[in-house]
Amino acid sequence: YIDRTQVGKRPPLSPPAREAAGTTMAIDPATRANLELTRTLAGERRGTLLDAIDCTGTAAGSRLLAQRLAAPLTDVAVIARRLDAVSAFVADSAAREDVRTVLRAAPDMSRALARLSVGRGGPRDLASLRDGILAADQALDLLAQLADPPAEVSTVMAALQRPSRDLAQEFSRALSEQLPLIKRDGGFVREGYEAALDESRSLRDASRLVVAAMQARYAEDTGIKTLKIRHNNVLGYFVEVTAQHGDKLFAPPLNATFIHRQTLAGQVRFTTSELGETEAKIANAGERALNLELEIFERLSAMALAASDDLRDAAHAFAMLDVATSLAKLAIDDNYVRPDVDGSLGFAIEGGRHPVVEQALKRDGQPFIANACDLSPAPTQKSGQLWLITGPNMAGKSTFLRQNALIALLAQIGSYVPASRARLGIVDRLFSRVGAADDLARGRSTFMVEMVETAVILNQAGERSLVILDEIGRGTATFDGLSIAWAAIEHLHESNRCRTLFATHYHELTALSARLPRMFNATVRVKEWQGDVVFLHEVLPGSADRSYGIQVAKLAGLPPAVITRAKSVLAKLEAQDRGQTARALADDLPLFAVPSRAAAEDKPPSDADLLVEAVKALHPDEMSPREALDALYALRAKLPKG
Numbered sequence: 001y002i003d004r005t006q007v008g009k010r011p012p013l014s015p016p017a018r019e020a021a022g023t024t025m026a027i028d029p030a031t032r033a034n035l036e037l038t039r040t041l042a043g044e045r046r047g048t049l050l051d052a053i054d055c056t057g058t059a060a061g062s063r064l065l066a067q068r069l070a071a072p073l074t075d076v077a078v079i080a081r082r083l084d085a086v087s088a089f090v091a092d093s094a095a096r097e098d099v100r101t102v103l104r105a106a107p108d109m110s111r112a113l114a115r116l117s118v119g120r121g122g123p124r125d126l127a128s129l130r131d132g133i134l135a136a137d138q139a140l141d142l143l144a145q146l147a148d149p150p151a152e153v154s155t156v157m158a159a160l161q162r163p164s165r166d167l168a169q170e171f172s173r174a175l176s177e178q179l180p181l182i183k184r185d186g187g188f189v190r191e192g193y194e195a196a197l198d199e200s201r202s203l204r205d206a207s208r209l210v211v212a213a214m215q216a217r218y219a220e221d222t223g224i225k226t227l228k229i230r231h232n233n234v235l236g237y238f239v240e241v242t243a244q245h246g247d248k249l250f251a252p253p254l255n256a257t258f259i260h261r262q263t264l265a266g267q268v269r270f271t272t273s274e275l276g277e278t279e280a281k282i283a284n285a286g287e288r289a290l291n292l293e294l295e296i297f298e299r300l301s302a303m304a305l306a307a308s309d310d311l312r313d314a315a316h317a318f319a320m321l322d323v324a325t326s327l328a329k330l331a332i333d334d335n336y337v338r339p340d341v342d343g344s345l346g347f348a349i350e351g352g353r354h355p356v357v358e359q360a361l362k363r364d365g366q367p368f369i370a371n372a373c374d375l376s377p378a379p380t381q382k383s384g385q386l387w388l389i390t391g392p393n394m395a396g397k398s399t400f401l402r403q404n405a406l407i408a409l410l411a412q413i414g415s416y417v418p419a420s421r422a423r424l425g426i427v428d429r430l431f432s433r434v435g436a437a438d439d440l441a442r443g444r445s446t447f448m449v450e451m452v453e454t455a456v457i458l459n460q461a462g463e464r465s466l467v468i469l470d471e472i473g474r475g476t477a478t479f480d481g482l483s484i485a486w487a488a489i490e491h492l493h494e495s496n497r498c499r500t501l502f503a504t505h506y507h508e509l510t511a512l513s514a515r516l517p518r519m520f521n522a523t524v525r526v527k528e529w530q531g532d533v534v535f536l537h538e539v540l541p542g543s544a545d546r547s548y549g550i551q552v553a554k555l556a557g558l559p560p561a562v563i564t565r566a567k568s569v570l571a572k573l574e575a576q577d578r579g580q581t582a583r584a585l586a587d588d589l590p591l592f593a594v595p596s597r598a599a600a601e602d603k604p605p606s607d608a609d610l611l612v613e614a615v616k617a618l619h620p621d622e623m624s625p626r627e628a629l630d631a632l633y634a635l636r637a638k639l640p641k642g
Helices: 029-035 049-053 059-070 076-091 093-105 109-117 123-143 151-160 165-174 195-222 243-250 273-306 308-334 355-363 397-412 446-460 478-496 507-514 549-556 560-574 578-588 594-599 607-616 625-638
Strands: 228-232 236-242 259-263 267-271 340-342 347-352 371-374 386-390 421-425 429-433 466-470 499-503 519-529 532-541
Touching: 029 397, 029 429, 049 059, 049 355, 049 397, 059 109, 059 308, 076 093, 076 151, 076 308, 076 340, 093 123, 093 308, 109 123, 109 273, 109 308, 123 151, 123 165, 123 273, 123 308, 151 308, 165 273, 195 228, 195 243, 195 273, 236 243, 236 273, 243 259, 243 267, 273 308, 308 355, 347 397, 355 397, 371 397, 371 532, 386 397, 386 478, 386 507, 397 421, 397 429, 397 466, 397 499, 429 446, 446 466, 446 478, 466 478, 478 499, 478 507, 507 519, 532 549, 549 560, 607 625
Parallel strands: 340 421, 386 499, 386 519, 429 466, 466 499
Antiparallel strands: 228 236, 236 267, 259 267, 347 371, 347 421, 519 532
């Protein structure tokens, strides 16, 4: 591919580096799209995680930050090295700002080197390499002032010392102050750098003075004061007069000297034997000067390519330094904290915030409501928890789900995180099923896309994975969706055993907490005020008793008649008491691990045993008055007949 696209000019490539399996967090394409890491669902950069955290001052630093965001690490030691570097610049604000000032003035050395390597570079690319080496000296002086440079900063300093300072001095001697973009424009070699070039330039410039003297003489001899000697790439040098003076040069005796070349609407052009001879001398001198400059350019380019490994290492060191200082600035400006990342299955976040939403609210002068999340295994358990989150639309369920996934991702790229405290065990795979979208070009409906993405999660998630799921089953009929969501929760709990956040409007699923020891019910707090709903955006233990969908529809502007009718229909549907049915299902349906125990029993349990088990399964502190009444009726139904 390179041979074909570069026409045989193979650029210097870094040798392949072996990457062991599992060294980076696995993130599938659907999760990347759902979490909007580098592009929003609308295809824009604004509103993405990268846009929210990118405080870099150089293009190379921005590229490296995007690369790290695309492949978070799973090696605790390497993550700690990156965090140490960020911490050093968080602690020393003066050094951070001084380094960022140097970086902003530093050129993009890697891009300049890439252009030179494929023969597409220009004089300004050589100047970029020169200025980059000089900037490395400034950065080294600043980094040397750090009291105890961490390992990552020491690596950067070692890379910045590699490029030869003699190379920068040679480029400074060779290149002039004002540089053209294209090398064939010439004029980029400093006067006094090479004697042969200076000689050719003198001859070329002297010949131009001859042309000026010739123009003055021709104007005096012909009596045409407006006569000019001009030049273009087609005719070369020529004598130009206005149309009214053209007849004078056509008439004897001037026609013996001036030879007609071209007639235009307002001008007539001529040449002379003397002018032709002078043009040949000028062309030879100018062409020789340009060829000498091009030879010098090729020589300097070869020197740069010979040192390409050291220059590339220095360019990467600049990018690493830019990322470390920019993440430190982000941590200070937005009140981020250093996460505690280890090899456990822990996942405890206090005061967690969504980095993108928080910045949007800050621009509007509004605060972000922080929330805690703890998916760590209980002392008596070996796997992480599964949170089932209920609550109305617009209350912040999706924001809560995403913010915890983004916090884990930020921690594993070596960044501080938006929280008051965070202790995170390594996440090896991140899965997200959020939002609704179709893929009609491939024959996939919205629900089919939802099921395909859910299937990937259920088939691939492991104990170290982090899974966030939002509204599984909503794309089909109510009871179909409820059944799929019910079975998916059981599978995640019993088979995948991963740390999971599961948001749903199926309140019937909350009854599963009685049978699933690692499942935890949480809800988003709301208040009703004079018939309207107020979203408080607080995630608390417990479960929602309503979805408040009609109130949200009212806020959206549905006609009052539709809202009134919806309320009457809802009242009739709630009268059917689906909650009692769900609780009965939770008691009656076996889980994945239950059949083996049930098969070992010789006789079915008695009515009294069922009644005792049902009472044990109740959680009075988590029940609303309506749920308590439902539970009482359910217990009454279990009493023996008669």
